[in-house]
Amino acid sequence: MQTRFIAGHLTVAALHLKAEKPSPTASRIRVGIAGLGHWGPNHARTFGRLADLAAICDRSPGRLAQVGALFPGVARYREFEEMLDRARLDAVIIATPTSSHEGLVAATLRRGLHVLCEKPLALRAADAARLASDARRRRQILMVGHTFLFNSGIRHLRGLLRAKNLGRIYYLHSKRTHYGLFRPDVSAIWDLASHDVAIFNYLLDSRPTEVSAVGFDWLRRELHDLGFITFRYPGGIAAHIHVGWLDPKKVREITVVGDRRMAVWQDGGSPGPVTLYDRYVVRGRPLVREFGEFQLLPREGDITVPNLPLEEPLLVQAREFLAAISEGSSPLSDGCFAAEVVRALEATDRSVRLHGAPVRIHSRR
Numbered sequence: 001m002q003t004r005f006i007a008g009h010l011t012v013a014a015l016h017l018k019a020e021k022p023s024p025t026a027s028r029i030r031v032g033i034a035g036l037g038h039w040g041p042n043h044a045r046t047f048g049r050l051a052d053l054a055a056i057c058d059r060s061p062g063r064l065a066q067v068g069a070l071f072p073g074v075a076r077y078r079e080f081e082e083m084l085d086r087a088r089l090d091a092v093i094i095a096t097p098t099s100s101h102e103g104l105v106a107a108t109l110r111r112g113l114h115v116l117c118e119k120p121l122a123l124r125a126a127d128a129a130r131l132a133s134d135a136r137r138r139r140q141i142l143m144v145g146h147t148f149l150f151n152s153g154i155r156h157l158r159g160l161l162r163a164k165n166l167g168r169i170y171y172l173h174s175k176r177t178h179y180g181l182f183r184p185d186v187s188a189i190w191d192l193a194s195h196d197v198a199i200f201n202y203l204l205d206s207r208p209t210e211v212s213a214v215g216f217d218w219l220r221r222e223l224h225d226l227g228f229i230t231f232r233y234p235g236g237i238a239a240h241i242h243v244g245w246l247d248p249k250k251v252r253e254i255t256v257v258g259d260r261r262m263a264v265w266q267d268g269g270s271p272g273p274v275t276l277y278d279r280y281v282v283r284g285r286p287l288v289r290e291f292g293e294f295q296l297l298p299r300e301g302d303i304t305v306p307n308l309p310l311e312e313p314l315l316v317q318a319r320e321f322l323a324a325i326s327e328g329s330s331p332l333s334d335g336c337f338a339a340e341v342v343r344a345l346e347a348t349d350r351s352v353r354l355h356g357a358p359v360r361i362h363s364r365r
């Protein structure tokens with residue numbers, strides 16, 4: 001077996017220092033950001049580069065002052081509704097805890113503004129579907145921060161799958177673990193597997209039809225710290241997710257196994273995020289002709305690491321949101337896409353309550 005790396009010179013400079021030329025329209029879009037905790041300041045930095053960052057908002061005076069100091073001249077609000085009333089915004093970014101998403105998105109849509117909300121969109125599938133259809137009816141952009149859809153490695157994987165480069169897909173496996181960052185309002189399943197379901201739906205261009213899952217809630221009742229989730233997708237594809245926030249290792253890794261090739265994506269993987277394995281099984285001649293049992297012969301070829309452009313996914317996502325507003329186009333992770341993710345997570349919870357019994361998922365597509 002030969003290992004052949006074709007990754008090039010990937011540097012942090014390539015990631016961050018690419019000259020950004022916002023389109024004049026995008027740069028005039030007035031954006032407000034709600035929620036300045038762990039994640040919101042990243043949106044503030046990103047939209048500060050691409051658009052007119054006009055307002056920031058957080059209930060915590062401490063966070064507002066701390067993050068506000070980084071963005072002098074940007075109006076500060078402690079109350080979300082006050083920001084909507086006074087800041088003359090075109091669009092709002094919501095990076096508050098998940099339990100608040102549904103109410104804040106509904107309020108934003110009612111004001112006629114576009115909205116980019118963090119994942120997951122809501123805690124109930126019916127609420128998520130209603131928000132998606134409200135946005136569509138009002139012709140407003142509703143996008144959800146399924147950030148990994150804007151990751152160059154994940155996009156490359158999708159290209160491979162669409163070109164049938166891996167052959168027929170047997171299964172996908174995702175591991176997303178770390179230690180800490182326990183959410184007060186959602187389980188590790190809702191917090192973390194929301195990413196993986198979005199990635200799987202995007203990679204397969206499909207929706208799961210059934211789920212069986214087990215979850216364990218050691219730290220707090222019903223907020224599961226660990227989840228082992230198995231989805232079935234059309235075509236007999238299995239997709240397994242292991243998520244947890246009580247793990248010694250931070251891992252973000254996805255394996256895709258097809259009948260012609262296998263691929264592994266690793267966030268921040270070196271020398272590149274995607275590794276392709278030319279591994280496949282051929283059926284040899286029967287050992288004993290009368291019994292007709294074919295031999296299964298594993299074949300191994302090259303291992304390759306494609307050289308992919310690196311760009312911060314959050315920046316790509318923000319650009320897509322602003323382009324959707326300017327052009328009236330539908331973003332990749334729009335309300336309907338996000339509602340399907342919530343539907344899958346809701347079914348997952350049901351299966352967990354049934355100790356792993358399979359639960360059908362009815363798609364609205």
Ligand SMILES: NC(=O)c1ccc[n+]([C@@H]2O[C@H](COP(=O)([O-])OP(=O)(O)OC[C@H]3O[C@@H](n4cnc5c(N)ncnc54)[C@H](O)[C@@H]3O)[C@@H](O)[C@H]2O)c1
Pocket residue numbers: 034035036037038039040057058059060063078079080095096097098100118119120145146147191
């Ligand atoms: N897409 C990603 O990769 C990614 C990464 C991290 C977090 N997230 C998502 O971002 C959201 C926020 O996560 P976080 O880690 O920043 O949480 P956090 O708890 O660190 O911060 C939330 C902030 O929102 C503020 N807040 C709460 N309710 C508010 C309201 N009604 N109006 C204004 N401010 C309010 C809080 O004071 C707090 O500062 C979550 O939905 C999470 O799932 C997404």
